[in-house]
Amino acid sequence: MAGSTLEIKDLHVEIEGLEILKGLNLTLKGGEFHAVMGPNGTGKSTLASAVMGHPKYEVTQGEILLDGENVLEMEVDERAQAGLFLAMQYPSEISGVTNSDFLRSAINSRREEGDEISLMKFIKQMDAKMDTLDIDKNMAQRYLNEGFSGGEKKRNEILQLMNIEPSIAILDEIDSGLDIDALKVVAKGINEMRDDSFGCLIITHYQRLLNYITPDKVHVMMQGRIVKTGGPELAQRLEEEGYDWIKEELGIEDETIGSK
Ligand SMILES: Nc1ncnc2c1ncn2[C@@H]1O[C@H](COP(=O)(O)OP(=O)(O)OP(=O)(O)O)[C@@H](O)[C@H]1O
Numbered sequence: 200m201a202g203s204t205l206e207i208k209d210l211h212v213e214i215e216g217l218e219i220l221k222g223l224n225l226t227l228k229g230g231e232f233h234a235v236m237g238p239n240g241t242g243k244s245t246l247a248s249a250v251m252g253h254p255k256y257e258v259t260q261g262e263i264l265l266d267g268e269n270v271l272e273m274e275v276d277e278r279a280q281a282g283l284f285l286a287m288q289y290p291s292e293i294s295g296v297t298n299s300d301f302l303r304s305a306i307n308s309r310r311e312e313g314d315e316i317s318l319m320k321f322i323k324q325m326d327a328k329m330d331t332l333d334i335d336k337n338m339a340q341r342y343l344n345e346g347f348s349g350g351e352k353k354r355n356e357i358l359q360l361m362n363i364e365p366s367i368a369i370l371d372e373i374d375s376g377l378d379i380d381a382l383k384v385v386a387k388g389i390n391e392m393r394d395d396s397f398g399c400l401i402i403t404h405y406q407r408l409l410n411y412i413t414p415d416k417v418h419v420m421m422q423g424r425i426v427k428t429g430g431p432e433l434a435q436r437l438e439e440e441g442y443d444w445i446k447e448e449l450g451i452e453d454e455t456i457g458s459k
Pocket residue numbers: 214215219237238239240241242243244245246255456
């Protein structure tokens with residue numbers, strides 16, 4: 200199946216009147232994995248929230264297109280139905296909704312009426328993905344993220360990803376809080392998704408995740424825009440040398456969003 204294309208053009212985003220994204224351009228195609236790196240506070244999570252339609256983030260200029268369709272005109276649920284998925288940095292706890300019910304509803308929301316996944320097929324699929332991610336089976340009946348450890352929440356985000364099978368996913372610091380074994384397991388799950396019909400944007404601070412998931416491109420964000428793009432070797436150099444060399448190369452004194 201041919202993959203989707205996410206195009207972000209000259210994106211400007213404000214939060215409470217403060218401009219955070221200042222002309223960001225990025226194209227992600229099905230079959231591609233891109234990493235987004237950058238110092239703290241340079242707008243990486245803002246990018247993720249703006250693409251998914253968080254109401255606090257106001258797009259003041261630019262475009263977000265999914266297969267040519269204007270994403271900015273879609274509500275959050277319509278964006279999910281269209282194939283976008285965000286694994287959040289801080290997943291919410293939702294009491295009263297079991298993990299299993301949530302997942303089944305999420306899967307069915309992307310299917311036509313009358314074509315809902317059968318209970319048997321759903322359980323089989325979820326069980327297999329839980330095995331891949333080394334998730335305890337009783338997590339299926341627990342309330343969504345309630346009382347989950349930080350690492351369990353992250354694994355659960357990937358369980359959702361693997362079951363919902365979006366066409367484009369943004370993973371916001373999916374590696375934070377994971378121990379070494381969990382990192383490998385989560386990377387295995389994400390790698391299993393590699394397919395021409397799936398594109399993935401991986402926001403991370405650390406090269407170590409990229410040791411397990413090889414990105415096709417690595418982007419560096421500073422001052423609310425992408426300032427450099429390269430291959431996996433760029434992430435390697437950042438791990439070894441930090442960000443100062445990029446600032447020097449580009450004549451950037453202050454990488455945060457308040458600066459020009
Ligand atoms: N709700 C908010 N209210 C006020 N300022 C905000 C809000 N959300 C984000 N910001 C500001 O926007 C800037 C960019 O934040 P963002 O979380 O996008 O950065 P980031 O690159 O993801 O950072 P990190 O690497 O630390 O996760 C920061 O200065 C942050 O304080």
